[in-house]
Amino acid sequence: MTKINVHELGYVRLVNVMGSDLTIVNAARVSYEKESFNLNENDISLLKFLAREGHTSPFRHALAQFEIYAPLMVARQWWKYIVGSAHMEATGDSMDAWNESSRRYVTEEPTFYIPKNNEWRSKPLNSKQGSGDYLGIEIGDKYSKELEKLIELGVSAYEAALADGVCAEQARLFLPSYGMYIRWYWTASLQSISHFIVQRSKKDAQKEIRDYATAIIELIKPHFPASLEELIK
Structure with missing residues (x-):
């Protein structure tokens, strides 16, 4: 499954994925010049330890890219996670990416929630x-x-x-x-994605964005089942 419809007109589409649970394990094990080739119980224990103790850098080696079509009110809430969860380099560049359609150029028929x-x-x-x-x-x-x-x-x-x-x-x-629908591409690390899921799946989050968070979970979990389970506990 690569696409989930949200409400009547919106959707989330998983465009691309880089990495797996094993990617995260090996990013952590490189400190000891070790590498795993098949995910095993020791690797699962390591993922639990990393998530529990807040050792987040290995989770930033796994990435996913989504195409999202949602009302502007959802997009602007979502955008805060690009700013707030960005891991800023010395250059000031974020490790997450966001590219959005613009009605400076696009004149397709507008749709509304x-x-x-x-x-x-x-x-x-x-x-x-x-x-x-x-x-x-x-x-x-x-x-x-x-x-x-x-x-x-x-x-x-x-x-x-x-x-x-x-x-x-x-x-x-x-x-x-x-209420106007806009389309954008969001590329983020697994850490950023899990942070968004945790925050926007809460009962006090706006329902409309909760519906999109649910779609993100369903699309990404098959690719990182062990890591995501630990990160969103």
């Missing part, structure tokens, strides 16, 4: 962020329709501006942004 009438959530009782229980169908139906009308208005103005010769990088100002 619109919650269904049973997906609107209340504000939480004891927090300034996050969400509470699901609201009723009646109020959900109201705001699904309101959002649809807002999107239609914005897209109409966007298309009119393009037709009048306005450049794409300015015409995009008319598009409602937070």
